[in-house]
Amino acid sequence: EADIYQTPRYLVIGTGKKITLECSQTMGHDKMYWYQQDPGMELHLIHYSYGVNSTEKGDLSSESTVSRIRTEHFPLTLESARPSHTSQYLCASSDKRGGETQYFGPGTRLLVL
Amino acid sequence: AQSVSQHNHHVILSEAASLELGCNYSYGGTVNLFWYVQYPGQHLQLLLKYFSGDPLVKGIKGFEAEFIKSKFSFNLRKPSVQWSDTAEYFCAVNAVGTYKYIFGTGTRLKVLA
Numbered sequence: 001e002a003d004i005y006q007t008p009r010y011l012v013i014g015t016g017k018k019i020t021l022e023c024s025q026t027m028g029h030d031k032m033y034w035y036q037q038d039p040g041m042e043l044h045l046i047h048y049s050y051g052v053n054s055t056e057k058g059d060l061s062s063e064s065t066v067s068r069i070r071t072e073h074f075p076l077t078l079e080s081a082r083p084s085h086t087s088q089y090l091c092a093s094s095d096k097r098g099g100e101t102q103y104f105g106p107g108t109r110l111l112v113l
Numbered sequence: 114a115q116s117v118s119q120h121n122h123h124v125i126l127s128e129a130a131s132l133e134l135g136c137n138y139s140y141g142g143t144v145n146l147f148w149y150v151q152y153p154g155q156h157l158q159l160l161l162k163y164f165s166g167d168p169l170v171k172g173i174k175g176f177e178a179e180f181i182k183s184k185f186s187f188n189l190r191k192p193s194v195q196w197s198d199t200a201e202y203f204c205a206v207n208a209v210g211t212y213k214y215i216f217g218t219g220t221r222l223k224v225l226a
Contacts, residue, residue: 041218042117042219102205
């Protein structure tokens, strides 16, 4: 069982609100990732981090931002939520010790009205 | 551009039937290959992975996959499925030495008791 947590699991919010999706892992992994997944579609990488104070945008353009102040914590923020942000957001982490196998959190399902 | 194709989006089988899920990728360099599974209501979790060596890899719950480099394929197999194998299965490719993990669109497997 992987020790990676995401909160909230479900969020319904109005347009224009600022939201932060939390992701924490207790495995000491240096790399962390955020993916966006729409129903029936593949996972798209939106952000990743190689370590503390290192963040990069992924292949899918996203209006969200991330920070990595501590190894175990990788929050994602939307400054002004829009209906187009409605999706599932998955957080993952990996480490060379684990052969870069990604461990996933349970996901946050976001609905923006 | 790198891509991963999963040929079957929905598969329905009876218990004890054999399973083969196709996965093809396009990338010219060295890759790590993964199959992840998501059981209803649970996290995405690793089923099996291939990094190097024997191209036939065995995973949890009796699953195996074969890497055929010449065909850019990594098909998942199980000789006899059980009702508890009902889940969504994702093939993923990681270009070695990069952050890039490319996921397929997933295959929803339903096993009838």
